[in-house]
Amino acid sequence: MRLAVARCTTTDAPLTAASTPPPADADAGPQQGPIASPAARRLARERGVDLLSLRGSGPGGRIVARDIATPQGGGDDRLRAAVTANIVASWQQIPHVHIGGELAAEGVVRARLSAPPEPAVTVTDLLIVALARALAEVPELNAQLRPDGSVARSEAVHLSLAVATRSGVVAPILRDAASLPLEQVARERRRLVDAAREGTLDGRELAGATFTLSNLGAYPVDFFAPVVSGPQVAMVATGRIADRPVAVDGLVGVRPTMWVNVAIDHRAADGEAGGRLLAAFERQLALLPGGSA
8 A cells, every 4th residue: 555645743632432423303402593403403504504595394394304405496506505615614614634545456346346236236335335344443533523622433334425416416324334234335325326316315314424435436536635524524535446557576566456535634633543544444445245365
């Protein structure tokens, strides 16, 4: 694995005991402004949506999570504006550090070739499985940053996947991804991607992620620097798998490799955690079902 590091210093952000996101519609006491569920308020904050601009579809006109996920009145333009507002806020407020490495990808190639025909397994499915398992080894990056600056780690990996749609990028979530077998990941990933592109995602499928994967390997992209989506503290960006010259037992050989970039909120963790995640990710890629030599 070859590493590239940008802007790496230490941080003393306090950590808290492991926790998981609260239930989607748990009560949260008296509310100010429009009547909205806690899940709707959280999703609106994450996506930069003004609750005053919405009509609630819940009992008594209450704004619920699906009202945030489903565009109203402005269609694609309103969703793109919300996505843009969230990206701008994250870029302005989060001190990013990027840790990049060229990882061996032979395990991905072998696992893809040996996968059963149904459900159809993609490279993205294999990356989800390996990344979710790798995060168990680096729990400080599977977390959210609280408003008071403390870090809430999650015992479960709620992995969101960046999906391009006509309205912009949305990131539906695979809940407890580290516990899912490959076949279930493939089915759930396909369902979520289809729903994202059809605009039928439920708001609860977009709220509460603890980490994000953005894979542009279908394009001639080797490396890119993503923007962490707060309150998450990190994400991974992956490029294409390609045969490249590498050193093998002192000689130059050709092997499939893949560039991976870990983006980290420097308030929550430092570059060393990104290096450990790259190492764990590479190990898990080699251990994929059918992927070991």
